[in-house]
Amino acid sequence: MVTGFPVALAAWTLLLAPLAAAAGIPLLGLHRKRLSASLAIGGLLVPFACACWLLLHTLQGSLHLPLEVKVSWLLLPDLAIPFGVLIDPLSLLMSLIVTGVGSAIFIYSTGYMAHDSGYSRYFTMLSLFAFSMLTIVLANNWLELFIGWELVGFCSYALIGHWFEKPQAADAGKKAFLVNRVADFGFMLGILALWAHSSPLAAERTLNYQLLQTRLPSLLQSGWLSHETLVLTGLLIFCGVLGKSAQMPLHVWLPDAMEGPTPVSALIHAATMVAAGVYMLCRNFWLFQGAPAVLETIAWVGGATAFFSAALAVVEPDLKRILAYSTLSQLGYMVMAVGLGGHVAGMYHLTTHAFFKALLFLAAGSVIHGTRRQNIRELGGLRRSMPWTSATFFIGALALCGFPALSGFFSKDEILVLAHEHNALLYWIGSVTAGLTAFYATRAWCVAFLGQAPEHLHAHESPPVMLIPLVLLSVLSIVGGYLGIPAFLGEPAGAFHWDVAATSLAAIATGAGLAWLIYRRKAIAAEAIARRCAWLHRLLVNRYFFDDVYTWYVEQVQQRLIAGACALFERFIIIGLAVNGLAWLTQLAGRAIRRVQTGRVQGYVLGFCCGIIALLYLAGRF
Amino acid sequence: MITLTHYLVLSALLFTIGLAGIMTRRNVILILLCVELMFNAANLAFVAFAKSLGDPSGQVIVFFVITVAAAEVTVGLAIAILMARRLSTLNADEVSLLKW
Numbered sequence: 001m002v003t004g005f006p007v008a009l010a011a012w013t014l015l016l017a018p019l020a021a022a023a024g025i026p027l028l029g030l031h032r033k034r035l036s037a038s039l040a041i042g043g044l045l046v047p048f049a050c051a052c053w054l055l056l057h058t059l060q061g062s063l064h065l066p067l068e069v070k071v072s073w074l075l076l077p078d079l080a081i082p083f084g085v086l087i088d089p090l091s092l093l094m095s096l097i098v099t100g101v102g103s104a105i106f107i108y109s110t111g112y113m114a115h116d117s118g119y120s121r122y123f124t125m126l127s128l129f130a131f132s133m134l135t136i137v138l139a140n141n142w143l144e145l146f147i148g149w150e151l152v153g154f155c156s157y158a159l160i161g162h163w164f165e166k167p168q169a170a171d172a173g174k175k176a177f178l179v180n181r182v183a184d185f186g187f188m189l190g191i192l193a194l195w196a197h198s199s200p201l202a203a204e205r206t207l208n209y210q211l212l213q214t215r216l217p218s219l220l221q222s223g224w225l226s227h228e229t230l231v232l233t234g235l236l237i238f239c240g241v242l243g244k245s246a247q248m249p250l251h252v253w254l255p256d257a258m259e260g261p262t263p264v265s266a267l268i269h270a271a272t273m274v275a276a277g278v279y280m281l282c283r284n285f286w287l288f289q290g291a292p293a294v295l296e297t298i299a300w301v302g303g304a305t306a307f308f309s310a311a312l313a314v315v316e317p318d319l320k321r322i323l324a325y326s327t328l329s330q331l332g333y334m335v336m337a338v339g340l341g342g343h344v345a346g347m348y349h350l351t352t353h354a355f356f357k358a359l360l361f362l363a364a365g366s367v368i369h370g371t372r373r374q375n376i377r378e379l380g381g382l383r384r385s386m387p388w389t390s391a392t393f394f395i396g397a398l399a400l401c402g403f404p405a406l407s408g409f410f411s412k413d414e415i416l417v418l419a420h421e422h423n424a425l426l427y428w429i430g431s432v433t434a435g436l437t438a439f440y441a442t443r444a445w446c447v448a449f450l451g452q453a454p455e456h457l458h459a460h461e462s463p464p465v466m467l468i469p470l471v472l473l474s475v476l477s478i479v480g481g482y483l484g485i486p487a488f489l490g491e492p493a494g495a496f497h498w499d500v501a502a503t504s505l506a507a508i509a510t511g512a513g514l515a516w517l518i519y520r521r522k523a524i525a526a527e528a529i530a531r532r533c534a535w536l537h538r539l540l541v542n543r544y545f546f547d548d549v550y551t552w553y554v555e556q557v558q559q560r561l562i563a564g565a566c567a568l569f570e571r572f573i574i575i576g577l578a579v580n581g582l583a584w585l586t587q588l589a590g591r592a593i594r595r596v597q598t599g600r601v602q603g604y605v606l607g608f609c610c611g612i613i614a615l616l617y618l619a620g621r622f
Numbered sequence: 623m624i625t626l627t628h629y630l631v632l633s634a635l636l637f638t639i640g641l642a643g644i645m646t647r648r649n650v651i652l653i654l655l656c657v658e659l660m661f662n663a664a665n666l667a668f669v670a671f672a673k674s675l676g677d678p679s680g681q682v683i684v685f686f687v688i689t690v691a692a693a694e695v696t697v698g699l700a701i702a703i704l705m706a707r708r709l710s711t712l713n714a715d716e717v718s719l720l721k722w
Contacts, residue, residue, distance in 0.1 A: 599718030601653065605644050 008069045010050040011085040014095060015131075015138050017046045022127035025120055033119050037110045040123040044106055044130055048099035055092055065089055068140055068210070078202045086140035086209065089489050090347065094137045094279055097354045101271040102130050104469035108362050109263040111466040112369055116261075122162060126267070129155035133272035137279065142191045142207040149187070149244065149276065153180040156273050160260035172259040179253040183243020190236030194287075197225040197233070213286045220290065227291070234287060234294035237280075238301075245277025245331050248305045252546050254328055258320040262365030265320060269327045270358035278334045278350050282343040289341075299339025303426045306332025308544065310436035314443070315530075315540045319364050319374045322444050326400060327357055329433060336430065337415040340422045344491040345414040352407035352480040356399035359473035363393035366462040366470065367448070373457070376444055381453030386461050390449050392470040397441040399477040401508050402434055404501075407480025414486070416504055417497050434504045438511030446519040629670035636663035650705060650712050654698045661691045 021043025025036040057063035070084025106126060113122055132155055135148030154177070161173025191207070197219065198205045198212055206212060219225040241247060246254040254274070258265055268274060281288065281298070288294050309328035316322045330353050337346035366389040367382060368374050383390045399408040412434065419427035453459070461467075486492055517523045530537040542548065596607075636659055643656030665684045672680025706712055 597721050599715075599721035601714045602645050605641075609641065 007054070007063065007067065010054055011067070011069050011087055011138070014047040014050040014054075014099075015085055015134050017050075018043045018127045018131035018134060022124050022131060025124045025127065030120050036120040036123045037106075040127045041103065041106045041110075043127050044099055044103045047095070047134065048103055051092060051096045051099055054087060055096065058089070058092065065092070066210070070140060074143070078205070081141055081143050081207060083144060084140035085138045087138065090279075090283060091137050093347070093351065093485065093488060094275075095134060097275070097351055098130060098133050098137060098271045101354050101358045101473070102133075102267065104472055105263050105267050105271070105358060105362065108266075108365070108466050108469040109261075111463050112263050112365055113261060118162060122159070122261070125155055125158045125162075126264075129159065129267065129272055133276065136276050140209060142194065142209070145280065146188065146191055149240065149280075150184065152244070152273055152276055153177060153184065156180075156257070156268055159264040159268075160257045162261055162264065163259070166259070169259040172253075172256040175256050176253040179250055180243045183240050183250050185239075186236045187240025187243075190233050190239065193229065193233045193236060197229060200224045209284065216286065216290065230287075231291045231293050234291045235297065237284070237287070238294065238298055241277035241281055241298075241335070242301070243277075244280075245274050245335065246305075246328055247277075247301050247332065247335055248308065249546065251305060251309065251328050252543075252550065255321050255324045255543075258318070258324050262320065262361060262368055265324070266358045266361035266365065269324070269361060270354040274327065274331055275350055275354065278331065278338065278346055281335065281338045282347045282350075285338065285343040288338075295339050295341060297339070299336050299423065299426060302332045302335030302337070302339050303429045304332070305329070306336060306433045307429050307436070310433045310440065312540055312543055313440040314436060315537065316440075317375050317377050319367065319376050319379070319444060319448060320361075322376070322440055323357070323360050323364060326360075326437065326440065327353075329437065330357070330400075333412065333415050333430065333433070336426060337418055340415075340418045340426070342415065342418040344486050344489045345411070345418050347489060348414055348485050349411035351485055352399070352411040352477070355473055355476040355480050356396045356406075356408055359392060359396035359470060359477050360400065362466070362470055362473065363389050363396060366466055367393075367459075369462050369466070371457060371459045376448040378454060379448040379457070380451045381457075382449045382459055385453065385459035388461060388467045388470065392467075392474045393449065394445065395474045395477055397445050399480075401438040401441050401512065402504060403508070404505065405481070407477050410481035413497075413501055413504065416500050420497065420500050431503050431507045435507035435511035438508040439515045442512045442515035443519050446515065450520060626670055626674045630667060633663045633667040633670065636660070636666065648713050648715055650698075650702045650714050653714060654695065654702065657698070658691065658695065661687060 021039045024039050024043075028035060028039070030036070054063065058065055066086060066088035068084055068086050070082035072080065073083035074081040106123075109122070109126065113119055116122060129152065132148045132151030136145055136152065137148075139145040139148060157173045157177040159173075160176050161170045163169045164173070194212070195205055195207055198207070198215065199219075200222070216225075220227070220230070242250045243253075257268060260268075288298070306329045309325045309332065313322045313325035313329065316325060330349070334346040334349050334353070337343070337349060364374070367379065367386065370386055370389070371379065371382075373379055395406070399406040402409045402412040416427060416430050416434070419430050518526050518529075539545075640656040640659035640663060643659065644653050647653055647656065665687055668680040668684050668687070672678060672684075702712060705717060709717060711717070
């Protein structure tokens with residue numbers, strides 16, 4: 001049995017080690033590449049070891065979860081919020097993903113960013129990113145979660161815009177930050193609403209998860225928290241997920257985030273940032289459980305995102321953007337799973353997705369590193385020139401498609417079974433999306449890795465420091481389905497449904513087969529299909545015009561209408577009336593009153609004495 | 623027997639004389655002297671009250687007043703010297719540079 005100090009130490013180290021690294025790099029190693037990289041990697045491997053230690057004891061039965069350690073932190077009248085670490089199977093699993101997959105990405109970065117001038121800055125932000133994500137994961141109350149939530153947003157801004165001298169990268173960083181700001185506003189309102197309704201007594205209000213969870217039934221019963229308020233709160237909180245986990249209609253920042261260095265994309269897409277939204281949904285599933293309307297909305301948003309973004313990946317020529325749309329689509333699956341009441345299935349898919357999506361991104365990064373190109377039409381025949389990268393990418397793509405026996409197969413199957421039981425339409429959407437997934441993955445594979453290498457393409461295999469993380473993640477992508485993750489989260493995987501598996505396999509085979517015919521055999525010309533369905537092609541190439549609508553809104557409505565009205569108000573009311581009007585009044589008063597200044601000292605003294613006498617008289621009266 | 627009233631009457635007289643001097647005189651130095659007279663009238667009232675009430679804080683205040691008065695005279699005389707040098711006059715009515 002382990003208790004007390006070692007456990008608390010492990011819990012705090014798990015949270016704070018990356019922060020120490022993030023502080024240490026700028027203090028000690030701003031110009032020492034090796035030191036900053038070692039600090040960052042050490043700052044993530046140590047918490048990984050702590051998480052493994054905690055896991056080991058949990059599995060042996062010598063540590064009882066959930067476990068909460070906290071220190072008093074924010075103390076105000078009627079508001080006391082301790083800063084704490086909550087470790088339960090869910091947060092333990094998530095912190096293992098963050099630190100484990102994160103470590104692989106950190107190590108890979110030392111190779112990928114080797115010649116970058118902002119090396120130390122990069123690793124500082126990477127460490128801070130890991131710390132922010134761990135804050136979200138280990139938080140024991142909503143405020144702490146929100147702090148991590150905002151920090152993640154800031155770190156993603158800094159990392160997406162790492163090459164800020166490139167205007168597109170700077171813009172992409174800004175876009176990610178602003179879109180998240182919109183979503184987080186709703187999220188913040190949701191948290192405030194939750195706080196206000198957490199108790200009828202001001203002094204007993206709380207943001208602690210466990211307290212809220214136990215109180216929720218009685219709050220609903222007593223009527224202090226009405227059902228409508230719960231629905232509204234749930235929707236507001238889901239608003240935050242829309243931004244952070246890039247669900248429609250706030251998904252627009254994620255494809256643009258591809259401007260950042262590729263390991264950052266891997267980190268954002270696999271372990272941190274976008275996983276935060278889904279994790280938050282799973283963590284606070286008890287809140288949404290009481291409001292079926294919210295769950296329904298969540299499921300539909302997830303389903304729509306899964307389908308529509310998978311369709312976008314079909315026409316995208318940029319290798320990284322294909323993966324970005326694929327992330328959107330897979331996140332849609334997870335959100336849909338939570339919406340259908342299966343937070344364990346959602347978390348399961350999040351885990352396997354973290355493995356294979358980090359793998360795919362790192363492999364794509366290796367391609368970019370070895371060829372300096374990322375448009376798949378300019379690539380080809382990489383299978384021969386980059387054998388390791390190709391092999392690992394292939395495994396990742398198979399796992400992404402849900403090829404039998406690989407990790408993606410099991411987790412996606414869980415979600416589809418869930419949909420099959422609860423909502424027929426969403427089930428079909430999910431199955432068709434599985435087909436689309438297979439289509440775009442096969443397309444990317446055929447065009448970039450098979451066939452003839454174009455001329456002038458000088459591809460070379462990446463150094464071992466980049467290949468080893470790829471191999472490790474490949475292993476995880478293969479065995480991820482056998483680790484018993486759903487059972488660890490307290491809900492053993494359901495019985496295997498042959499009909500669901502058969503349907504999804506049929507969809508996958510159809511998608512992959514079609515892509516093979518079009519892009520490998522060239523039996524069907526892709527251009528002919530694009531011509532035949534010109535409107536659909538235009539819709540997809542322009543990404544459903546989401547960006548255009550937002551641009552139109554910002555330029556026409558916000559800039560011209562609202563900002564124009566504000567400018568008029570400022571010019572006439574603020575400047576014209578308030579500022580200049582006041583000056584005019586002062587001048588007028590001055591012109592009248594300065595007659596008093598006669599220049600005769602005796603006159604002043606007389607006035608002074610009269611004033612004193614008047615004051616004395618008044619003082620005597622009252 | 624000299625009572626508190628005697629002191630206060632004397633103090634009031636001195637004060638009024640000072641005030642009248644300020645009102646009627648045009649010479650800056652005389653005005654300054656009259657201001658000093660008023661200060662001392664106030665001082666007299668303070669010590670008289672301190673004595674009759676047995677409270678030493680009145681006497682303490684007198685020290686402060688003397689200090690302030692010394693500072694005031696320094697500035698006042700400096701202005702008077704500057705007036706004599708720059709404007710060749712000590713007549714307060716002729717000095718109205720700060721008037722509108």
